[in-house]
Amino acid sequence: MNTIKNIQIIGVSLFILAGLTACNKPGPGETAGKKFDQVVEDANKKLDEKSEKMSAALDDSEVTTKVKAAIFAEPGLKSMQISVDTAKGVVTLSGSVDSQQSSDKAKSLASAVAGVKSVEDKLLVK
Numbered sequence: 001m002n003t004i005k006n007i008q009i010i011g012v013s014l015f016i017l018a019g020l021t022a023c024n025k026p027g028p029g030e031t032a033g034k035k036f037d038q039v040v041e042d043a044n045k046k047l048d049e050k051s052e053k054m055s056a057a058l059d060d061s062e063v064t065t066k067v068k069a070a071i072f073a074e075p076g077l078k079s080m081q082i083s084v085d086t087a088k089g090v091v092t093l094s095g096s097v098d099s100q101q102s103s104d105k106a107k108s109l110a111s112a113v114a115g116v117k118s119v120e121d122k123l124l125v126k
Helices: 002-024 028-073 100-111
Strands: 082-087 090-097 118-125
Touching: 028 082, 028 090, 028 100, 090 100, 100 118
Parallel strands: 090 118
Antiparallel strands: 082 090
């Protein structure tokens, strides 16, 4: 009788042990879920990178527009002869002006605009 009980206890123990061991192995659902999570995470990273680039481009466009407006509003500056380009907050002024004072004024106006990190003055004095 004890032998039968021992065999039953061993059988039940093996059954429980087999069940617990099977729980530790990832099934196809878990594997697919992990792959899906990784794809979503990678996509989110790429979207964040694209969003940052778009934001920087919009910021540069906004800075360019504000600098052009400041130069245009300044009496005595021939705004049509001054080109403004912005890359990563660095404003480049190019074209021609009629005096060094006009060049300095354009650079000063550009520097005062929010978002401008620095100004490269490539203006030619005629």
